[in-house]
Amino acid sequence: MRRQHIGWVAGAAAAVLVAAGAITYAVASDGGSDTGTATPSAESADAGFARDMAVHHQQAVEMSYIVRDRTKDEDVRRLAYDIAQTQANQRGMLLGWLDLWELPKVSAEPPMTWMGMGDMPAGKDGALMPGMATNTEMRELGKLNGKRAEVFYLQLMTDHHKGGIHMAEGCVAKCTVGAEKRLAQGMVDSQQSEIELMAGMLKERGARPRS
Template sequence: MTLSLSGWQKRVLLLLAGIAVLALFALAFTAGRVSAGPSFPSTTSADAGFARDMQVHHNQAVEMSMIVRENVTDETLRAIAYDIALTQQQQAGQMYAWLEEWNLSQSTSQPRMEWMAAGSGEHAGMDMGSGNDGASMLGPDGLMPGMATEEQLDELRAARGEDAERLYLTLMISHHTAGVEMAEAGAELAETDQVRSLATKIQSGQQAEITLMQTMLDAL
């Protein structure tokens, strides 16, 4: 038995077929947009590790700078300390915001510096330790390279005048030296332009401050 369709029935079938084709096209387009969405660094990436560890490193520099401003009268050193505190607080805020944007936690169980151990060549271990994992780069007290101990912070809090100036400059030069090495690794290992850009800025800025602080320390 042959089914005979009228003209309007044929037109309805053609319309329905067209709608089905359009629906399939829209579905494929939507799927393509979802798959092409923003790609963020993983929690074990160098980008995330740099953002977490450099925040901690920066926060101590801010703390030391605010301590010394209260304990010295030398206006040049007070201005340098204020600039370091302001700059590193702002940069720490940037890194905090990145982790929020990437939907990553601000801290993890991953050992500090582990992201640097994953590097290659010059930055594998970054000359901060002879081992090949993050833990080997840390001090016996678990602190990252360049960071002052609680005893040293207490000593800085108690110091006054030139003693405070000398101790601050000594601690901050060591702190910056390690920070520069971390920034070098960040600039090399990071996947995102924003991390590489900030790491390069930190590297050049802190190297210039090391030169200035060493000159002041030598004068003392």
């Protein structure tokens, strides 16, 4: 049953990527927006989400490739690969939109400013946004093996997904480009499903999410 569930998640992720390709084409073909609105500004929620989620996704990709080298468990390795592939492709889309809109990929504004959270405390130990692992945690993951690596990865990725969902929900509420809003809603749905899957995988290993 567990492998069937992981297979379903992988299939859903693949569907998201196919849809994402179509969304990218739609955004590009109509000049940057499928809603008739003007090209987003550098300070817009659309641009802010694209920049911040690209950074957020990059860490998930790195984390997933780390754990693939630290365990031989087929289910964890498959999940990690699916997450890495999905988020790497979505990251490419987000950065591609910024290119289409001729907007910078780096902002002088603090992360999450577009969500009204720019005044939150500066990222501690490399954790720039909610849910992100610290530099210390990333180094620790790289030192663990087997079950300990699996549990720590599942816990870190659960936190990471929760932060990502919070950001994606912010885009659904604040972004103006319809294609980007739909991508964000897809992130919410797929990552929530993966959170539920990871909770079961943690339980199988005698552990639970950290929060």
